[in-house]
Amino acid sequence: MTGKPEPPRDVDAVVVGGGFYGAHIAALLARRLPAVVLFERENALLTRASYNNQARVHGGYHYPRSILTSLRSRANYPRFVADHAAAIDRSFLKLYAIARRQSKVTAAQFAEFCRRIGAPVEAAGAAATRRFDADHVEAVFEVEECAFNATALAVAAAATLASAGVQVCTGVAVRAVAPGGPRRLRIVWGDGAGESTDADLVVLCTYSALNDLLADSGLATVPLVHELTELALVEPPESMRGLGVTVMDGPFWSCMPFPAERVHSLSHVRYTPHARWSDGGDDGHAVRGEGVRHRLPPSHAPHMLRDAARYLPEVAGARYLRSLWEVKTILPRSDMDDSRPILVRQVDGAPGLLAVLGAKIDNVYDVEEELSRMLDRGGIQ
Ligand SMILES: Cc1cc2nc3c(=O)[nH]c(=O)nc-3n(C[C@H](O)[C@H](O)[C@H](O)COP(=O)(O)OP(=O)(O)OC[C@H]3O[C@@H](n4cnc5c(N)ncnc54)[C@H](O)[C@@H]3O)c2cc1C
Incomplete structure (x- = not known):
């Protein structure tokens, strides 16, 4: 020191x-x-x-299966954005796409859920919708969500x-x-x-x-649950610079601006978590996440990019830069x-x-x- x-x-x-x-x-x-x-x-x-x-400054859209969590996000969103105005990036179009298969919500259910929690949403225009593969995506919505x-x-x-x-x-x-x-x-x-x-x-x-x-x-x-997570940082193709996309609601992905490095992050429900473990509680043990972070597994970024491009073909033009690794911790x-x-x-x-x-x-x-x-x-x- x-x-x-x-x-x-x-x-x-x-x-x-x-x-x-x-x-x-x-x-x-x-x-x-x-x-x-x-x-x-x-x-x-x-x-x-x-x-x-x-x-992501969560606007509530992400949790159609947990209305209470969404309502907390709706309540906190305006305050966070106002308190941290200098750190907020709203410069991009934010689209939520509803997957045709394996999604736990349909497009109609998602729109109804947004209405119930008071989250601004509208059907994306034809040009935005055409960017997605219609075999994989049922509908696309434009929402109000920003990044920090x-x-x-x-x-x-x-x-x-x-x-x-x-x-x-x-x-x-x-x-x-x-x-x-x-x-x-x-x-x-x-x-x-x-x-x-x-x-x-x-x-x-x-x-x-x-x-x-x-x-x-x-x-x-x-009692805690931990996950070793990987977020891929990518240089998006020029067409995606002003775009953030989240595909809902299941084993899908998000690609959105990461303002701190002026790149995009790519996360995937299937590929971002590499390992999961629990600790704490009655037996009082702690599993040290720091050890896990020092023995990193091979990156899943190629899988993330390949899968994301099935829904939004232009993702194939993204260039992988590096990954952010972290231990994510949640409460049971x-x-x-x-x-x-x-x-x-x-x-x-x-x-x-x-x-x-x-x-x-x-x-x-x-x-x-x-x-x-x-x-x-x-x-x-
Ligand atoms: C992959 C991933 C994606 C996420 N996406 C989002 C998102 O889009 N939007 C969102 O709102 N949230 C997101 N989260 C959750 C969010 O990152 C966390 O809720 C938040 O960062 C927690 O903040 P914190 O200050 O508690 O933790 P941290 O930022 O980890 O701070 C804890 C600090 O404690 C220090 N520390 C630990 N032990 C000691 C010690 N013994 N002595 C001194 N210092 C110590 C650490 O070095 C660390 O700096 C995400 C999390 C992950 C992992």
């Missing part, structure tokens, strides 16, 4: 994990508490899942944290959190030389590494609130310690509400 300020030894609150969630929550806490510190083990903010994702630039989000997060007075410590891994010390919790960080910070409130926003840290702290883990359904696919939970045996897991970037507002409610009720037990 040469040249960087030493992390403080005594604060009111610590946030572990400097992704989109951790940054947002640290700034939120700093409105209530004078001394807040954020630890991030990478050398910069928002470099992990908050970067390695499809950059993760680099711009990171720049904005750093500025917000600075003006909120949060001390940001990048390149510092937290090893364990345990009850004890002059405050309620002691956070052990660094290279194992026993460096620590004491705090009354600690929020873990470590996403796929949540159970690693809980297990290393000897604390109860959370039993852990979700009915309408909110998020986790905000007090960790057993460690008063003042909270575990947070979001679902999509814009669910941060659901976490914010939940967290504020807990703090308003008189603090975290």
